[in-house]
Amino acid sequence: MFETIIIIIAILIFSVAAFQDYKTSYVDDWLLLGLGILGLILNYFNLNAIQAIFYSVTGLIILALGFILNKLGQVGSGDIVAFLAIHLLIPFQPQIALIPNVFPFVLTVFINSMLFLTLGSTITYLVFITLNKKLIPEFNKAKFYIMLYIILDVFLLYFNQIKLTMLLLVVEIIMIFFKVFEKSINSIIIQTVNAKEVMDEDIVIVKKNGIEKKILATGKQKENLRGTVKNYYFLPRLVPYILIGLIYSVFFGDFILNILK
Numbered sequence: 712m713f714e715t716i717i718i719i720i721a722i723l724i725f726s727v728a729a730f731q732d733y734k735t736s737y738v739d740d741w742l743l744l745g746l747g748i749l750g751l752i753l754n755y756f757n758l759n760a761i762q763a764i765f766y767s768v769t770g771l772i773i774l775a776l777g778f779i780l781n782k783l784g785q786v787g788s789g790d791i792v793a794f795l796a797i798h799l800l801i802p803f804q805p806q807i808a809l810i811p812n813v814f815p816f817v818l819t820v821f822i823n824s825m826l827f828l829t830l831g832s833t834i835t836y837l838v839f840i841t842l843n844k845k846l847i848p849e850f851n852k853a854k855f856y857i858m859l860y861i862i863l864d865v866f867l868l869y870f871n872q873i874k875l876t877m878l879l880l881v882v883e884i885i886m887i888f889f890k891v892f893e894k895s896i897n898s899i900i901i902q903t904v905n906a907k908e909v910m911d912e913d914i915v916i917v918k919k920n921g922i923e924k925k926i927l928a929t930g931k932q933k934e935n936l937r938g939t940v941k942n943y944y945f946l947p948r949l950v951p952y953i954l955i956g957l958i959y960s961v962f963f964g965d966f967i968l969n970i971l972k
Contacts, residue, residue, distance in 0.1 A: 714805055714806060714807065715807070717750075717753070717800060717801060718801070718805060718807070718961055720746070720749070720800075721746065721797070721800050721801060721957065722954070722957065722958060722961075724742060724743070724745075724746045725793075725950070725953065725954045725957055726954060727742065728742055728743060728793070728950050728954075729948075729950045729951040729953070729954040731950075732789075732948040732949070732950035732951060733948050733950075733951055736910070736948060737789075737910070738789045738793075738950055740788070740789060740792050743789070743792045743793050743796040744792055744796070746796040746799075746800055747792070747795055747796035747799040747800065748799075749800065750796065750798075750799035750800030750801070750802075751799045753800075754766065754799065754800070754802060758802075762802075762803075765802070765815075766798075766802050769798055769802070769815055769817065770795065770798055770799065773791070773794055773795050773798060773817065774791070774795065777790075777791030777794075777795070778791075781927070784914075784925065784926050784927035785927075787912040787927065788912065789912070789950070790949055790950075790953075793949075793950060793953050794817055794820070794821060794953070797816070797817050797820055797953075797957060798815075798816070798817035801816055801817075801961075802815075802816060802817075803815075803816055804816045804819065804960075804964060805961050807961070807962065808960075808961060808962055808963065808964055809962055809963055809964075810963050810964040810969055811964065812960075812964035812965050812968070813965075813968070814965060816960065819960045819964060819965045820953065820956045820957050820960045821956070822956075822965060822966070822967065823955075823956035823959050823960050823965065823966050824949070824952045824953045824955070824956030824957075825952075825956075826956075826966055826967070827952045827955045827956055827959075828947060828949065828952040829882075829885060830885075831947060831952060832947045833885050833888060833889075835947065836892070836896050836899065836900075837888070839899050839945075840892060840895045840896060840898075840899055843899065845895045845898055845899065846892070846895060847892070847894065847895050848891045848892060848895075849891055849892075849893070849894060850891055852890050852891060852893065853887050853890040853891045856883075856886065856887060856890060857887060860879075860883040860886075860887070863879065864876050864879065864880065864883075867879070874970065874971050875971060878967065878970055878971065899945055900943055900944060900945040900946060901916070901941050901942065901943055901944065902941070902942055902944040902945070903939050903940070903941055903942070904939065904940065904942045904944070905938075905939055906936035906937055906938060906939065906940050908942075909928050909933060909936055909940060909942055910928075911928065911929060911933065912927055912928065912929055913927075913928045913942055913943070913944075914926070914927060914928070914942070914943040914946065915928050915936065915940045915941060915942050915943070916940065916941035916942075916943075917936070917940065925943075
């Protein structure tokens with residue numbers, strides 16, 4: 712009963728956060744921080760010594776990796792808080808899960824979320840570039856990757872890894888899609904905006920020494936923006952996919968491992 716209540720609370724709070732993210736691209740950090748603090752209070756003193764060590768170390772790893780990736784401009788602080796909150800509230804796979812899992816629960820949620828994000832983004836971008844009549848393929852960009860994937864698939868099939876090959880084939884098709892239609896996709900998601908319109912943790916393109924590079928617009932980097940900048944305006948919202956990954960993980964565990972079984 713206690714576990715069920717915790718799961719319901721997590722899904723409800725993440726549903727609110729997902730709605731915020733979808734509508735505004737902004738999530739109130741305190742919403743998810745509060746969820747994490749609640750999990751810390753409920754869980755920490757109910758764990759045995761080994762579980763408490765795992766709980767603490769995993770939480771510190773999430774913070775450390777999140778800090779590094781945030782400083783490198785690869786992930787926003789809200790995304791870090793989201794996964795940390797999941798770990799603090801649900802550190803282990805719930806017993807109601809239909810399929811047992813071997814990974815830490817937060818890692819399962821992360822893997823599933825990224826998988827659903829990739830599939831969702833592919834479908835979304837395909838629809839948008841088709842509707843906007845910007846479906847302009849550039850197959851030359853993908854020749855090397857196509858040859859590499861063919862070699863990899865033949866190698867796996869030689870060792871009778873049929874399920875793994877089929878799974879990789881889906882991933883490869885998606886990767887080739889993004890490479891072939893990179894210019895078309897960028898024409899949809901990148902917009903030139905006034906620097907004052909850039910929101911905190913937007914991904915923008917800046918020129919440094921004549922070279923364009925992507926940065927996460929935070930703190931001084933955001934303050935230093937001038938004139939107009941290229942902004943990755945139409946990027947997929949992550950928190951809705953975290954919600955989907957959370958719900959799937961609670962009941963079914965790791966999507967990829969389930970396919971490979």
